[in-house]
Amino acid sequence: MRTSEVALKAGVNTQTLRYYERRGLLPQPPRSGSGYREYPAATVGVLGFVKRAQELGFTLAEIEELLDLAEGGPEACDQARALAQAHAAELDRKIAGLRQMRASLTSLVATCDRPRADRSCPLLQALEEPAPADGAGRR
Amino acid sequence: MRTSEVALKAGVNTQTLRYYERRGLLPQPPRSGSGYREYPAATVGVLGFVKRAQELGFTLAEIEELLDLAEGGPEACDQARALAQAHAAELDRKIAGLRQMRASLTSLVATCDRPRADRSCPLLQALEEPAPADGAGRR
DNA sequence: ATGGACCCGGTACCCGGGTACCGGGTCAAC
DNA sequence: GTTGACCCGGTACCCGGGTACCGGGTCCAT
Numbered sequence: 001m002r003t004s005e006v007a008l009k010a011g012v013n014t015q016t017l018r019y020y021e022r023r024g025l026l027p028q029p030p031r032s033g034s035g036y037r038e039y040p041a042a043t044v045g046v047l048g049f050v051k052r053a054q055e056l057g058f059t060l061a062e063i064e065e066l067l068d069l070a071e072g073g074p075e076a077c078d079q080a081r082a083l084a085q086a087h088a089a090e091l092d093r094k095i096a097g098l099r100q101m102r103a104s105l106t107s108l109v110a111t112c113d114r115p116r117a118d119r120s121c122p123l124l125q126a127l128e129e130p131a132p133a134d135g136a137g138r139r
Numbered sequence: 140m141r142t143s144e145v146a147l148k149a150g151v152n153t154q155t156l157r158y159y160e161r162r163g164l165l166p167q168p169p170r171s172g173s174g175y176r177e178y179p180a181a182t183v184g185v186l187g188f189v190k191r192a193q194e195l196g197f198t199l200a201e202i203e204e205l206l207d208l209a210e211g212g213p214e215a216c217d218q219a220r221a222l223a224q225a226h227a228a229e230l231d232r233k234i235a236g237l238r239q240m241r242a243s244l245t246s247l248v249a250t251c252d253r254p255r256a257d258r259s260c261p262l263l264q265a266l267e268e269p270a271p272a273d274g275a276g277r278r
Numbered sequence: 279a280t281g282g283a284c285c286c287g288g289t290a291c292c293c294g295g296g297t298a299c300c301g302g303g304t305c306a307a308c
Numbered sequence: 309g310t311t312g313a314c315c316c317g318g319t320a321c322c323c324g325g326g327t328a329c330c331g332g333g334t335c336c337a338t
Contacts, residue, residue: 005282015327023325034334036285056236057196060325070247072306084244090243095234097195102230105223108209142312156319162295173304175315199295202289 001039010047017047025050025064057094063089140178149186156186164189164203196233201226 007014017037019025026046029037046067053063066087069080146153156176161166165185168176185206192202208219211274 002285007244013327014285016325019326032285034285036334052236053240054325056233056240081248084248088241088244089245089249091237094195095237095241097191098230098234101195102227102234105227106215107232109220109223109227132281141315152297153315155295158296174317175304175313193295 001041001043003037003039004045006043008012008053009044012047012051020050020060023060023064023065025060140180140182142176142178145178145182145186148183149190151186151190159189159199162203164199164206269275 001009003014003017007017017026017039021028026043029039029043032038033139049067050060050063053066058066065083069083140148142153142156146156152164156165156178158221165182168178168182171177188206189199189202193199197205204222208222
């Protein structure tokens with residue numbers, strides 16, 4: 001497949017493909033005699049994965065790790081496992097944080113129903129909770 | 140409190156305070172006679188909220204909405220409720236996505252234990268799932 | 279053999295979210 | 309009354325993640 005076909009199928013800009021290649025997220029595809037990129041069909045799927053992972057808050061650097069991890073053969077498994085577990089733990093933290101946020105929002109909605117003025121603000125109450133202690137450092 | 144005190148307590152750069160003010164995330168604080176900002180103590184808590192919300196993947200624009208929503212008196216409740224519900228739905232989607240990701244990761248770890256070569260790749264399998272259909276548009 | 283659609287690499291630009299630097303004013307202690 | 313720590317506004321810069329534009333080559337249908 002040529003660049004524009006992949007881009008079209010993956011719902012992504014052709015420039016983005018080249019950007020990902022430069023970044024090392026996508027391997028350099030083979031080239032035709034005249035230098036045109038010739039992508040394997042699987043690339044479309046990889047791009048779908050990338051987009052979804054981004055929507056879930058992974059950075060391109062993390063996604064690169066995930067891809068390496070997925071692709072790195074059986075011998076890479078030990079580091080892969082560690083990486084995967086670290087990511088899983090981070091996901092658990094994020095999920096917990098989102099859930100708490102969600103709960104605050106719904107309780108805000110609930111107070112909305114009550115007589116105005118005994119409305120309290122759960123969102124701002126959520127302030128008092130300790131920060132999730134993000135192991136991956138400041139963003 | 141003066142700028143640097145707030146910044147210190149909130150664990151944030153003094154410049155960031157001014158940046159947030161410019162963006163409209165923080166209200167302009169009263170000024171001393173000589174023009175120094177004099178923040179109310181509550182600002183530290185607000186900053187904590189902002190940081191936590193960011194870690195959970197909210198943009199500053201969304202956080203601004205959340206803050207307005209939290210602060211907007213009882214009379215703003217109807218729009219507030221709609222906003223809160225939309226955010227809650229988005230949170231549900233994100234949580235579901237993260238959970239799926241997490242499941243894929245753990246199952247990858249599980250296949251790691253198996254005899255190499257009947258290792259399959261759940262991460263890349265996750266590709267086939269439909270995208271979460273993000274109602275909030277492309278980021 | 280020519281026009282339009284595609285591709286190439288390179289560079290420049292955009293947005294979000296900050297951070298740094300500058301020249302100058304303020305304020306408190308000494 | 310001077311020194312050092314802080315503040316002011318303004319502007320410039322940085323990073324991540326793209327996107328656009330440029331000048332030139334390729335390809336193929338007519």
